[in-house]
Amino acid sequence: MKRFALIGAAGYIAPRHMKAIKDTCNVLAAVLDPNDNVGVIDSYFPEADFFTEFERFDRHIDMLRRKSEPVDYVAICSPNYLHDAHIRFALRSGAHAICEKPLVLNPWNVDALSEIESESGCRIYNILQLRHHDAIKALRDKIAAAPPDKVFDVDLTYLTSRGHWYYVSWKGAVERSGGIATNIGVHFFDMLAWVFGPRRESVVHVHERDVAAGYLEFERARVRWFLSINADHLPEQAKAAGKRTYRSILIDGEELEFSEGFTDLHTTTYADILKGNGHGLDDARTAIETVFEIRQARPVGLRGDYHPFCARLPGLAQAGAL
Structure with a gap:
C-alpha cells in the first residue's frame, strides 16, 4: 500500500x-x-x-x-x-x-x-491516458502492420463547448494554460505522435482564443486538425441533437470509433506506474514541443491543406486569410 x-x-x-x-x-x-x-x-x-x-x-x-x-x-x-x-x-x-x-x-x-x-x-x-485506450492501441498496431511507405490522411476534429466562465478562469489565460491547443489538444497531439511516428512539419491556419486549427505531418500521417470551445462551431447534426461536444478522427476517410472506454484509463495508468512502468519526461516531450510551436506560430489563414471546418468560421472564409 x-x-x-x-x-x-x-x-x-x-x-x-x-x-x-x-x-x-x-x-x-x-x-x-x-x-x-x-x-x-x-x-x-x-x-x-x-x-x-x-x-x-x-x-x-x-x-x-x-x-x-x-x-x-x-x-x-x-x-x-x-x-x-x-x-x-x-x-x-x-x-x-x-x-x-x-x-x-x-x-x-x-x-x-x-x-x-x-x-x-x-x-x-x-498522465497520457489515450495510450492505454484499446481503440488507440489497436490503431497503433494497424499502422505498424501497414506497408512502411504508407502515409495516412487524418482529420482530427474536437469541439467541446465552454461557457463565459472559461475566459475568466486560468484556462482562458494563455500564460497560465498555454491556450486552447495546449488545454484541450495536448493529449491528441501526444496520441498522434505515438501512433504515427516523429513529427516533421507544423502549419497553423487559425489560432484564436476559442478556436485553433492547422496541419501536422508525421512520419506515417498527414493530419488536418481543428479544436474549438465555441458552441457555434459545432456541426449542425450535433446542435440538432442538443450535444455540446463533438469528436471525430477520420483515417483515410474511415471513422475511428473511440467514444467509449475512457472511464478507467486513469486507473490503468496508475496501475502501470505502480508496476514500475509509466510515461516519463521523454514520453511527454514531443507533445509539449508541438503545442509550444503552435502557440508561437503565426497563422497563415486559408492556405494549403487546411481542415474543412476552417471554411465555416465567420469572416475567415471571406477573407481567405487572417
Whole structure:
C-alpha cells in the first residue's frame, strides 16, 4: 500500500485520480486546494487531511516524512502553469510525481526537470491516458502492420463547448494554460505522435482564443486538425441533437470509433506506474514541443491543406486569410 498526496482537488479531473488511488488499493493521506469546495473527497478518502494553504500543506508533508510516514507519490491536478513548481515540490519531498497533462508549458522546463529528477532519485510521470485506450492501441498496431511507405490522411476534429466562465478562469489565460491547443489538444497531439511516428512539419491556419486549427505531418500521417470551445462551431447534426461536444478522427476517410472506454484509463495508468512502468519526461516531450510551436506560430489563414471546418468560421472564409 502506497501513500499519496494530491494537489488540486476541486477541478474536473481530480476525482479520476482519487478513484485511481482507491482502485489500486492505496491511500490518500493529504490534499491541497485553495478552494474548499472539495466534498468529493468524502466519496473516496474522507480521512485525508485537507489544506487550503500551501505552506501548511508543505509543513504537513515534511512532518509525515520525519515521522517515517512519508508520502510515496504526489498527484498533481493543479492549473497548467503550476505543474512545474508542484513537480519540483514532490521531488524535494522525496516523492514521485504523477502529473496531469500538459506536464509543463515549455520544452526547456522538461530539460530542467530531467536534471532535478536525476538528482532526487524520484520519477516524474505524465498522465497520457489515450495510450492505454484499446481503440488507440489497436490503431497503433494497424499502422505498424501497414506497408512502411504508407502515409495516412487524418482529420482530427474536437469541439467541446465552454461557457463565459472559461475566459475568466486560468484556462482562458494563455500564460497560465498555454491556450486552447495546449488545454484541450495536448493529449491528441501526444496520441498522434505515438501512433504515427516523429513529427516533421507544423502549419497553423487559425489560432484564436476559442478556436485553433492547422496541419501536422508525421512520419506515417498527414493530419488536418481543428479544436474549438465555441458552441457555434459545432456541426449542425450535433446542435440538432442538443450535444455540446463533438469528436471525430477520420483515417483515410474511415471513422475511428473511440467514444467509449475512457472511464478507467486513469486507473490503468496508475496501475502501470505502480508496476514500475509509466510515461516519463521523454514520453511527454514531443507533445509539449508541438503545442509550444503552435502557440508561437503565426497563422497563415486559408492556405494549403487546411481542415474543412476552417471554411465555416465567420469572416475567415471571406477573407481567405487572417
